[in-house]
Amino acid sequence: MVLPLEGTKVIELGHWVLGPTCTRVLGELGADVIKVEDPRGGDPVRGLLPSSTMSELGLGQVNPFWEQWNSSKRAIAVDLSQDAGRNIVYDLVKGADVFVTNFRAAVVDRFALDYESVARINSRIVYAQATGFGDKGPDRDRAAFDDTTFWIRAGIMSTLGEPDAPPVPLRGAMGDLASAAILAGAVATALLARDRFGMGQKIDLSLFSTGMWVAGEDIQRRLTWGERGGNRKHARRSAPNPLRNTYRTSDGKWLFFMMLQTDRFWPAVCQAIERPDLENDHRFDTHQKRVEKHREIIEILDEVLATRTLEEWTESFERHGLVWEPETTIAEVVADPQVSANDLVAELPHPSGEMMRLLRVPYQFSETPFGPRYAAPELGQHTEEVLLEMGYDWDRISQLKEQGVIL
Numbered sequence: 394m395v396l397p398l399e400g401t402k403v404i405e406l407g408h409w410v411l412g413p414t415c416t417r418v419l420g421e422l423g424a425d426v427i428k429v430e431d432p433r434g435g436d437p438v439r440g441l442l443p444s445s446t447m448s449e450l451g452l453g454q455v456n457p458f459w460e461q462w463n464s465s466k467r468a469i470a471v472d473l474s475q476d477a478g479r480n481i482v483y484d485l486v487k488g489a490d491v492f493v494t495n496f497r498a499a500v501v502d503r504f505a506l507d508y509e510s511v512a513r514i515n516s517r518i519v520y521a522q523a524t525g526f527g528d529k530g531p532d533r534d535r536a537a538f539d540d541t542t543f544w545i546r547a548g549i550m551s552t553l554g555e556p557d558a559p560p561v562p563l564r565g566a567m568g569d570l571a572s573a574a575i576l577a578g579a580v581a582t583a584l585l586a587r588d589r590f591g592m593g594q595k596i597d598l599s600l601f602s603t604g605m606w607v608a609g610e611d612i613q614r615r616l617t618w619g620e621r622g623g624n625r626k627h628a629r630r631s632a633p634n635p636l637r638n639t640y641r642t643s644d645g646k647w648l649f650f651m652m653l654q655t656d657r658f659w660p661a662v663c664q665a666i667e668r669p670d671l672e673n674d675h676r677f678d679t680h681q682k683r684v685e686k687h688r689e690i691i692e693i694l695d696e697v698l699a700t701r702t703l704e705e706w707t708e709s710f711e712r713h714g715l716v717w718e719p720e721t722t723i724a725e726v727v728a729d730p731q732v733s734a735n736d737l738v739a740e741l742p743h744p745s746g747e748m749m750r751l752l753r754v755p756y757q758f759s760e761t762p763f764g765p766r767y768a769a770p771e772l773g774q775h776t777e778e779v780l781l782e783m784g785y786d787w788d789r790i791s792q793l794k795e796q797g798v799i800l
Contacts, residue, residue: 396423397761401584403491404482405429405466406506408436410539410566411523411600412495413462414573418754419491419580420465421763427779428463428770429482432470432800435772438462454745456769461752463769464741469780470773470800473504477798482506484783486514490587491580495523499534508595519583521596523576528597539600543568547604548624552611556626572603574755635683635690636662646703647720655680658715665706665713666697739764744771773800 401424405416413428413436420426430436442456472478486492492511494501501507508520522528525537544550544563554561579596587593605612614622632638636652652658663672677683683690698706703719710717732738736753743749751765776799780790793799
């Protein structure tokens with residue numbers, strides 16, 4: 394089976410989520426990804442959920458974070474604080490197509506693995522650097538996580554939740570995972586440009602820039618309208634469009650109406666909630682009136698929808714063609730028949746002997762289908778294998794081990 398990036402060699406100097414997840418995507422697409430880690434513990438994610446802790450909790454041996462962010466790649470352990478360690482990476486760079494890092498700029502500068510240094514060795518390299526705030530500016534070296542930079546600094550958190558409630562925190566590396574997929578697409582584009590025009594280049598992506606992109610509706614509104622538009626939070630009891638709002642049923646379940654075109658959907662909503670008298674009520678018979686009288690409509694919908702269970706309302710909403718969804722738990726998502734129908738979760742063997750289920754990359758190709766190729770590597774698992782492929786002999790490998798340069 395041919396894969397889109399087959400024959401492409403990728404060097405990863407990454408940790409935590411963004412850089413490693415980007416290279417996981419590239420690895421599934423067929424690239425030979427080599428993850429470079431410090432022999433003294435490696436990527437911090439390795440210790441985030443120790444196997445002993447998982448065993449005590451009865452969770453088995455599969456670390457979900459490590460596997461999601463690091464499957465489909467090989468790993469070598471090299472001490473970059475030593476010249477001999479950096480020379481190994483330089484040798485890797487000579488035959489590589491892509492270099493991906495999400496270490497802070499100051500760190501790659503210290504190891505002389507910045508773009509300029511790497512490009513001097515291989516001018517055709519595609520160098521992808523993911524940072525918190527970008528490669529320039531006063532916050533170039535500021536510590537960043539997606540919680541702080543993607544979510545808060547890019548303005549997303551300020552737009553969510555009720556006006557008088559605490560801010561809504563980010564959940565589970567959302568910014569990192571979205572940014573990683575974007576970065577993988579940028580790498581593929583830069584490889585296409587290199588093949589067409591013969592030049593390598595640097596890709597600069599930041600959590601700040603992707604956060605602004607995700608918050609694009611609010612950001613662009615401010616760019617276009619300035620203070621005239623505003624970016625206030627909307628409380629559910631005063632949502633400008635009552636047909637784009639949350640409501641609660643008699644059994645305590647929440648649902649969300651998503652009908653922007655109220656002229657189109659108002660008659661169906663009135664029929665679905667068995668209030669046909671509202672359809673031609675002079676107070677609500679145009680979109681503008683529905684916006685002006687949104688509080689009154691929300692009060693009516695609150696009262697009516699609280700009279701039946703979610704299950705009871707579901708049949709009526711579907712029959713009348715409303716655009717809506719009930720609040721869905723993660724357990725319900727995993728069990729959703731849409732997941733299996735679209736093959737959104739893969740199964741593959743884990744070194745522990747377990748079969749693990751792994752969330753797949755969110756797109757697929759019809760003629761070059763791909764998926765997770767193998768489980769995430771152990772620390773230094775492929776060091777000898779990779780060095781032998783590069784032409785190192787066993788004497789040299791033994792010497793490097795004795796010197797503590799490799800694991």
